Amino acid sequence: MKFADTISGNLDKIECAIRIAARRKAAVVLFPECAVTGYGYDFSSLTLSKIVEALSLVSGFAARYQINVLAGSPLLRKGHWHNCLVAFDRKGRIVHCYAKCQLTDADRRFFTPGNSIALFELDGVCATAIICHERRYPELVRLAVMAGARVLFHPNAGMDSLSVSREKRGGRDGIAVRAFENAIYYVFANSVGPQRGGKWSAGDSKIVAPDGRTLRLANNRDEAVIVADLDLNCATGKYAAQSLEHPRFLSRHWPAMLKAMRRQARLDARVP
Numbered sequence: 001m002k003f004a005d006t007i008s009g010n011l012d013k014i015e016c017a018i019r020i021a022a023r024r025k026a027a028v029v030l031f032p033e034c035a036v037t038g039y040g041y042d043f044s045s046l047t048l049s050k051i052v053e054a055l056s057l058v059s060g061f062a063a064r065y066q067i068n069v070l071a072g073s074p075l076l077r078k079g080h081w082h083n084c085l086v087a088f089d090r091k092g093r094i095v096h097c098y099a100k101c102q103l104t105d106a107d108r109r110f111f112t113p114g115n116s117i118a119l120f121e122l123d124g125v126c127a128t129a130i131i132c133h134e135r136r137y138p139e140l141v142r143l144a145v146m147a148g149a150r151v152l153f154h155p156n157a158g159m160d161s162l163s164v165s166r167e168k169r170g171g172r173d174g175i176a177v178r179a180f181e182n183a184i185y186y187v188f189a190n191s192v193g194p195q196r197g198g199k200w201s202a203g204d205s206k207i208v209a210p211d212g213r214t215l216r217l218a219n220n221r222d223e224a225v226i227v228a229d230l231d232l233n234c235a236t237g238k239y240a241a242q243s244l245e246h247p248r249f250l251s252r253h254w255p256a257m258l259k260a261m262r263r264q265a266r267l268d269a270r271v272p
Contacts, residue, residue, distance in 0.1 A: 001031060002193050002223055003038030003157075007054050010036055013223075014071065015061050020225045022065035028122055029069055029225075030189040032155045033100075033132045034083065036073035039157035040196030043110040048076045048272075055086060055094075063092030068122045072131065072155045075099070077272055080112035085129050085155055086271070087120055096120035096269045100131040102140070106159070107133075116268035117144050117261055125232060127151040135174065138181075145182045145240035147258050150232060152178070156190040158201030173204070180212040183236045193221055210234050 001017070004010045014031060021029040033039055036054045037046070051074060062069040068089055075084040075097065082099035089095050099114025100107065117140055118129040128144030129152065130137070141152055154175075179186035185208065192203030203220035207228040216226040244254050 001191050003191055007037055010038055011057055017225050018061045018065050022067050024227045026227050029067060030153050030187050031071045032189050032191045033072040033157035035071050039159055046074055059088055059092035062088040066090045070153050081110055082114055083107055083111045085131055094271050097271045098129050102134045102137050104133045116264045119144055119147055119265040129153045132156045141178055141182055142240055143261060145184055145237045146244060147261055150235035150237055151185045154188045158191055159195055159199040176208050176212040179208040179210055182240055183210045183238050185230050185235050
């Protein structure tokens with residue numbers, strides 16, 4: 001996705017991509033971080049009414065095309081703005097809202113960290129999510145997989161100099177490793193090409209299998225909708241499950257920790 005200059009422009013792009021994904025019989029469509037506004041947006045000018053109106057339209061798209069939608073968006077909750085991923089089911093209902101908890105310096109200028117690990121279901125499949133910079137925190141994924149997640153959704157918004165963006169291209173991003181070490185599917189949606197303020201994004205949106213194979217890979221120049229069939233029998237999460245048993249001195253602590261994580265995921269997922 002190449003971010004538009006306005007929220008309405010991004011919503012047009014979102015609907016177009018949803019329509020294409022639905023025609024290709026996709027079950028879920030994932031959009032980049034802050035897809036509703038664009039990551040280079042002047043967040044200080046945001047109002048809750050703008051976001052509520054935009055998310056209402058995304059909800060309508062999900063219901064109209066009968067597809068699960070995951071869209072990145074700022075969201076005001078309990079007086080604080082969060083950098084969120086909002087999950088809509090096929091009826092357009094919000095089923096989960098994950099707030100990015102590990103923020104970049106740029107995030108901290110406007111956003112407050114979330115306080116949970118993402119854990120939710122789409123079509124009966126347990127899933128989790130991280131946002132952009134959080135790929136550097138493997139525990140956010142491992143703990144969710146221990147709790148049953150079998151698919152990871154990762155929205156991203158590259159905002160680098162052109163030279164840094166070029167260095168990131170070609171898939172050297174650790175995604176295959178994270179999929180393999182957790183035995184899960186990894187779905188990565190990035191912005192692509194020139195962004196605001198002279199910044200660039202490396203693109204390379206992709207879908208990676210539990211064995212580390214790249215099933216689909218977008219390029220680093222063009223907007224694209226990529227689709228792959230996921231055999232969920234292959235997403236066993238077996239290594240995370242084995243971690244629940246050994247080392248033995250930790251095994252007795254995991255049930256309480258996972259219970260607390262599931263509870264916090266429910267509490268922190270609420271949308272005003």
